[in-house]
Amino acid sequence: MNTRMSKEDICAYLGEDFYSYKGAVTPPIFQNTLFAQSHELKGEEPEFVYTRINNPTIEIAEKKIAALEEGQEARCFSSGMGAISAAIMHFVKAGSHVIAIDSIYGPTRDFLENYLARFGVETTFVPGHNTDEIESAIKKNTVLIYLESPSSLVFSLQDLEAVAKLARAKGIVTIIDNSYSTPIYQNPIKFGIDLVVHSATKYLGGHSDIVAGVVIGKKDVMDGLRNEERAMLGSCMDPHQAWLLIRGLRTLPLRVRQHQENAMAVAAFLENHPRVKYVLYPGLKSHPQYDLGKKQMEGYTGLMSFELTGGKESVVGLLRNIRHFRHGCSWGGYESLIAPVGLGKNQEELKRSCVTEGMIRIHVGLENVNTLIEDLDRCLV
Ligand SMILES: Cc1ncc(COP(=O)(O)O)c(C=O)c1O
Structure with missing residues (x-):
C-alpha cells in the first residue's frame, strides 16, 4: 500500500x-x-x-x-x-x-x-x-x-x-x-x-x-x-x-461524486413528494442509520429504494410511464435504472429478501439530473 x-x-x-x-x-x-x-x-x-x-x-x-x-x-x-x-x-x-x-x-x-x-x-x-x-x-x-x-x-x-x-x-x-x-x-x-x-x-x-x-x-x-x-x-x-x-x-472518483450529487437531488425530491411514503437512501438525514453512515462512510452513491402511497397500481403506473430510467436490476453504470424489487413475490419471498411488494429501487445515473427529476415528477401524479 x-x-x-x-x-x-x-x-x-x-x-x-x-x-x-x-x-x-x-x-x-x-x-x-x-x-x-x-x-x-x-x-x-x-x-x-x-x-x-x-x-x-x-x-x-x-x-x-x-x-x-x-x-x-x-x-x-x-x-x-x-x-x-x-x-x-x-x-x-x-x-x-x-x-x-x-x-x-x-x-x-x-x-x-x-x-x-x-x-x-x-x-x-x-x-x-x-x-x-x-x-x-x-x-x-x-x-x-x-x-x-x-x-x-x-x-x-x-x-x-x-x-x-x-x-x-x-x-x-x-x-x-x-x-x-x-x-x-x-x-x-x-x-x-x-x-x-x-x-x-x-x-x-x-x-x-x-x-x-x-x-x-x-x-x-x-x-x-x-x-x-x-x-x-x-x-x-x-x-x-x-x-x-x-x-x-x-474515472471512478469523478463518477461516484456525480452519482452522489445526482442521487442526493433525486432523494430529496422523492422525500418531499406527497405520493412517496418513504425513501431509503443512506445520505438522507431521515435514514434510520444516518449517524452510523456518517461515522464510517465518506459519501454515498446512486442507489436508493422508495415506496409510493398508491401500492401495486402506482408501481405499475410508474414503470409504464417512466422514460429516462431503463428497466433493470444491475447498477453502477452511466445509465439510470428502475426495478420493482418486490412486485410478483409471494409473502415468503418478500420476507426472505427483506423488501415490500411496493418497493422500487432506482439507480441514479450520470444524465442531467433535472431531466431525471422531471421524468419522475411527470409519473408521480
Ligand atoms: C451487492 C452485489 N454484490 C454482488 C453482486 C454480484 O456481482 P456479479 O453480477 O458481478 O457477479 C451483485 C450483482 O448485482 C450485487 O448487487
Missing part, C-alpha cells in the same frame, strides 16, 4: 509503467494464456506463467484496487459472484458456521443458505443493525461473519468497527461486500474488517460493459485465493476484462 498517493493518483498512475509501454497512454492488454520462458534452466521462479494464475494487465487492476481499499493485495475474478464465492469458500469446511446479514445480495444468500449447506456449512441470517444480534448468533463453530453495508436493496448498515472488534476477539474472519460504497466512499479494512469483496461489474467497471469481481485483503490470504480457489475453480479474470476495468477506474 502506498499511503502518500491520493485516490485519484492511484487510479491514474499506480501499477502502470508508461515508459515501458512505448508511450501508449493506456496500458497494453496481455491477451495471452501462456508466458513461455526457460526459468527451469536459470533456477528462478517465473514472474508470470499462465493467465489463470496471474497476468500483467490483471495485476495493474489488482494493484490499484488494493491501494484504493488500503489493503495489502487484491485478486481479480471473472465476476462478483466468482469473487464472493471464492472468498467464502477459502474459510469454510464441513461443520463450519457462518453469520450473514439477511438483506445481502440474493445470490450470495442462496450460495450460503442452499449451495454451501450441501457441503455441511450452516448459515444464520441476522438483520445486523445492532452488533448484539451478530454476537448472539455466534456459536462455537462460527468461522465467518459476512456483511454488506450498506446492503443494496434496503440500505441496512452494520457497525464495521464494532463487528470487526467482536470478530477479532473470537478469532472469526469478517468479509464485507463493499460494492455500493466503492473504495472511494468506504474503506472497511481501516475499521478492522479482514476482507473486502466487490462486484466490479458495478461502479469499479462503471460502464455496464464488463462482469467482474475483486477481493482485497492480507497477502497470505490473497496468495491462497490465487493458488487455490481462483486457480482450481477457475473464475479468473480475462485480460481484456481487466483492461476495461482499468479504464473504468480512471
Whole structure:
C-alpha cells in the first residue's frame, strides 16, 4: 500500500509503467494464456506463467484496487459472484458456521443458505443493525461473519468497527461486500474488517460493459485465493476484462461524486413528494442509520429504494410511464435504472429478501439530473 498517493493518483498512475509501454497512454492488454520462458534452466521462479494464475494487465487492476481499499493485495475474478464465492469458500469446511446479514445480495444468500449447506456449512441470517444480534448468533463453530453495508436493496448498515472488534476477539474472519460504497466512499479494512469483496461489474467497471469481481485483503490470504480457489475453480479474470476495468477506474472518483450529487437531488425530491411514503437512501438525514453512515462512510452513491402511497397500481403506473430510467436490476453504470424489487413475490419471498411488494429501487445515473427529476415528477401524479 502506498499511503502518500491520493485516490485519484492511484487510479491514474499506480501499477502502470508508461515508459515501458512505448508511450501508449493506456496500458497494453496481455491477451495471452501462456508466458513461455526457460526459468527451469536459470533456477528462478517465473514472474508470470499462465493467465489463470496471474497476468500483467490483471495485476495493474489488482494493484490499484488494493491501494484504493488500503489493503495489502487484491485478486481479480471473472465476476462478483466468482469473487464472493471464492472468498467464502477459502474459510469454510464441513461443520463450519457462518453469520450473514439477511438483506445481502440474493445470490450470495442462496450460495450460503442452499449451495454451501450441501457441503455441511450452516448459515444464520441476522438483520445486523445492532452488533448484539451478530454476537448472539455466534456459536462455537462460527468461522465467518459476512456483511454488506450498506446492503443494496434496503440500505441496512452494520457497525464495521464494532463487528470487526467482536470478530477479532473470537478469532472469526469478517468479509464485507463493499460494492455500493466503492473504495472511494468506504474503506472497511481501516475499521478492522479482514476482507473486502466487490462486484466490479458495478461502479469499479462503471460502464455496464464488463462482469467482474475483486477481493482485497492480507497477502497470505490473497496468495491462497490465487493458488487455490481462483486457480482450481477457475473464475479468473480475462485480460481484456481487466483492461476495461482499468479504464473504468480512471474515472471512478469523478463518477461516484456525480452519482452522489445526482442521487442526493433525486432523494430529496422523492422525500418531499406527497405520493412517496418513504425513501431509503443512506445520505438522507431521515435514514434510520444516518449517524452510523456518517461515522464510517465518506459519501454515498446512486442507489436508493422508495415506496409510493398508491401500492401495486402506482408501481405499475410508474414503470409504464417512466422514460429516462431503463428497466433493470444491475447498477453502477452511466445509465439510470428502475426495478420493482418486490412486485410478483409471494409473502415468503418478500420476507426472505427483506423488501415490500411496493418497493422500487432506482439507480441514479450520470444524465442531467433535472431531466431525471422531471421524468419522475411527470409519473408521480
Ligand atoms: C451487492 C452485489 N454484490 C454482488 C453482486 C454480484 O456481482 P456479479 O453480477 O458481478 O457477479 C451483485 C450483482 O448485482 C450485487 O448487487
